[in-house]
Amino acid sequence: MTDPSPPIYVLGLDSGGTKTDCLVVDASGAIVGQGSCSVHDAASGRGAEGAGRSLETLREAVRRATEPLLPMRVDTLHIAGRASLPDDILDRRLTENLVYHPVRECEGPMALANASAGVVALAGTGAFVYGRTSDGRELCLDALGPLLGDSGSAFDIGLRAIRAVARAHWHPRHATTLVEPVQRACQQFHRKEGMGLVEYMLECPDRSEVASLARIVDAHASSGDGIARRILEEAADGLLETFRDVVAGLDMVDADLPCIAAGSVARKSRIYWERFSDRAARIAPRLRMIVPTPPEVVGVILAASRTMDGIAADFALRLRYEYDKDKDQHG
Amino acid sequence: MTDPSPPIYVLGLDSGGTKTDCLVVDASGAIVGQGSCSVHDAASGRGAEGAGRSLETLREAVRRATEPLLPMRVDTLHIAGRASLPDDILDRRLTENLVYHPVRECEGPMALANASAGVVALAGTGAFVYGRTSDGRELCLDALGPLLGDSGSAFDIGLRAIRAVARAHWHPRHATTLVEPVQRACQQFHRKEGMGLVEYMLECPDRSEVASLARIVDAHASSGDGIARRILEEAADGLLETFRDVVAGLDMVDADLPCIAAGSVARKSRIYWERFSDRAARIAPRLRMIVPTPPEVVGVILAASRTMDGIAADFALRLRYEYDKDKDQHG
Numbered sequence: 001m002t003d004p005s006p007p008i009y010v011l012g013l014d015s016g017g018t019k020t021d022c023l024v025v026d027a028s029g030a031i032v033g034q035g036s037c038s039v040h041d042a043a044s045g046r047g048a049e050g051a052g053r054s055l056e057t058l059r060e061a062v063r064r065a066t067e068p069l070l071p072m073r074v075d076t077l078h079i080a081g082r083a084s085l086p087d088d089i090l091d092r093r094l095t096e097n098l099v100y101h102p103v104r105e106c107e108g109p110m111a112l113a114n115a116s117a118g119v120v121a122l123a124g125t126g127a128f129v130y131g132r133t134s135d136g137r138e139l140c141l142d143a144l145g146p147l148l149g150d151s152g153s154a155f156d157i158g159l160r161a162i163r164a165v166a167r168a169h170w171h172p173r174h175a176t177t178l179v180e181p182v183q184r185a186c187q188q189f190h191r192k193e194g195m196g197l198v199e200y201m202l203e204c205p206d207r208s209e210v211a212s213l214a215r216i217v218d219a220h221a222s223s224g225d226g227i228a229r230r231i232l233e234e235a236a237d238g239l240l241e242t243f244r245d246v247v248a249g250l251d252m253v254d255a256d257l258p259c260i261a262a263g264s265v266a267r268k269s270r271i272y273w274e275r276f277s278d279r280a281a282r283i284a285p286r287l288r289m290i291v292p293t294p295p296e297v298v299g300v301i302l303a304a305s306r307t308m309d310g311i312a313a314d315f316a317l318r319l320r321y322e323y324d325k326d327k328d329q330h331g
Numbered sequence: 332m333t334d335p336s337p338p339i340y341v342l343g344l345d346s347g348g349t350k351t352d353c354l355v356v357d358a359s360g361a362i363v364g365q366g367s368c369s370v371h372d373a374a375s376g377r378g379a380e381g382a383g384r385s386l387e388t389l390r391e392a393v394r395r396a397t398e399p400l401l402p403m404r405v406d407t408l409h410i411a412g413r414a415s416l417p418d419d420i421l422d423r424r425l426t427e428n429l430v431y432h433p434v435r436e437c438e439g440p441m442a443l444a445n446a447s448a449g450v451v452a453l454a455g456t457g458a459f460v461y462g463r464t465s466d467g468r469e470l471c472l473d474a475l476g477p478l479l480g481d482s483g484s485a486f487d488i489g490l491r492a493i494r495a496v497a498r499a500h501w502h503p504r505h506a507t508t509l510v511e512p513v514q515r516a517c518q519q520f521h522r523k524e525g526m527g528l529v530e531y532m533l534e535c536p537d538r539s540e541v542a543s544l545a546r547i548v549d550a551h552a553s554s555g556d557g558i559a560r561r562i563l564e565e566a567a568d569g570l571l572e573t574f575r576d577v578v579a580g581l582d583m584v585d586a587d588l589p590c591i592a593a594g595s596v597a598r599k600s601r602i603y604w605e606r607f608s609d610r611a612a613r614i615a616p617r618l619r620m621i622v623p624t625p626p627e628v629v630g631v632i633l634a635a636s637r638t639m640d641g642i643a644a645d646f647a648l649r650l651r652y653e654y655d656k657d658k659d660q661h662g
Contacts, residue, residue: 018656141501148497149530159478166479170472171575201479204535245501 017125035064077189124263348456366395454592483570
């Protein structure tokens with residue numbers, strides 16, 4: 001290379017209720033390191049805000065992603081997706097010059113879709129719908145946390161799954177293949193054999209544990225379990241009610257804009273997103289439904305990169321290319 | 332009186348998630364004392380099983396009901412509705428000869444309706460549906476506790492109310508008069524001014540606190556609030572799904588038996604019970620819907636009285652008469 005990348009790096013963080021993803025790229029937009037830590041990981045922590053936002057989970061994801069950086073000279077480290085980090089998260093060799101770029105949760109998905117206006121329908125551990133019109137009006141609804149809100153979230157799906165399993169033997173109409181895997185998962189969370197769902201739920205379970213059941217529900221719905229499919233559809237309908245209010249509040253019924261899937265459920269559950277898209281089209285038929293393929297942490301970095309000094313002019317293009325390349329490789 | 336009542340008394344206990352009712356009657360069936368303690372009472376306690384089942388609440392209700400007994404000679408005290416009581420609940424003067432008569436939660440309502448077969452649809456802090464056929468087959472579904480089950484319970488209603496209040500400003504279609512009273516109630520529970528619903532719900536609120544909101548919902552539904560009415564109807568439909576499974580499981584579609592309301596919601600919310608009755612009649616049209624008027628603790632005593640020694644032959648008649656008398660007085 002004639003123009004070697006300067007010793008400036010970008011560390012992006014995407015912390016959800018269930019996991020933290022960390023991605024390190026250089027000033028040209030090339031990937032240097034990546035790390036994840038989730039509730040399924042022995043190194044993860046627990047917390048009221050969910051495992052993904054615990055200090056242990058964050059530390060482990062950052063440690064994994066920054067390992068390749070340690071032997072290098074690092075003059076400036078841009079932190080994308082945070083206004084600050086606890087003192088002991090980063091290795092001392094990296095903290096010479098830290099520049100923080102906080103990114104609102106809606107900005108990452110917008111950046112992934114290269115959109116300046118549109119709708120973000122987020123269903124991860126939590127859930128919200130965000131809208132921004134072409135003239136800059138904004139509305140974000142829900143994100144109220146489990147029990148109170150987060151309609152259509154992974155927590156919502158997990159709670160419905162637990163309730164469905166508790167009723168499965170009441171009548172043949174409730175029969176579901178979710179019984180065995182959900183009971184096993186809840187027992188593992190509590191590290192107790194033979195613990196019943198009643199005891200588990202009376203103790204007000206961790207939100208990321210409940211949310212992590214959404215993956216099981218999606219797998220069983222995809223394999224044809226009717227109860228699992230109905231759970232996903234009811235949850236999608238929950239997010240749709242939030243969507244309905246955002247569209248009405250911003251007068252977007254006729255908007256010709258992207259509607260971007262965000263969060264693991266909206267991005268990865270085909271059944272969920274098809275249900276949501278189908279019903280959303282009846283409310284705002286000209287919205288274009290988009291499921292971005294790069295990881296969400298890429299969107300965080302892209303959104304933050306607009307305000308970064310010292311990175312290449314084609315930083316965003318290069319970073320996007322890393323994932324288009326992957327996509328081509330994997331078909 | 333030519334036949335003075337012997338020094339034998341009956342203490343009945345009805346402990347729910349939100350309150351404990353205690354009633355003391357003599358061997359003739361005449362009321363001697365009564366006491367209640369609920370989550371609205373400064374003397375009540377809190378607990379995972381709800382305020383009504385806490386030791387403090389129990390002690391206070393018993394203290395109030397047994398005060399008139401203390402100056403009397405008490406040879407035997409029948410305890411209806413318990414298999415045991417903690418040591419320090421009763422005054423020493425009353426514990427010479429205690430005889431415990433545990434009563435299943437379904438038996439009190441059955442006794443109030445003078446029924447040996449039928450359906451009990453209970454919606455109090457918790458919820459269940461119990462059925463017993465004329466040939467003695469039984470099925471009881473739900474009673475699974477908050478979050479996991481208790482479909483159609485006061486907790487279910489309270490949680491729906493909190494969620495509705497959090498959404499009330501999203502769009503005019505969500506407007507409800509519940510906002511102010513529900514927010515005030517939740518602030519009072521936490522004894523914190525300005526505390527938001529988000530913080531309240533993140534801390535996994537006490538089930539009896541949430542359940543106590545059902546009274547507010549019923550009052551506002553009765554005053555014409557559409558959201559409050561829909562909450563009651565959705566909850567009633569939840570209990571109905573449990574009812575549907577009990578009727579199917581016991582093959583009671585054509586049964587000509589009583590269906591008895593139990594629990595504060597089913598007994599006291601006219602809107603709730605009308606919705607439930609209306610839909611239940613489509614499932615099992617020959618069931619006779621009954622809302623007993625005496626307090627539920629009377630049913631506990633009536634159910635237990637079948638196995639009591641030393642009480643008058645017309646004990647049950649006399650005790651029932653005490654409430655028919657009241658009813659006549661109050662119109």
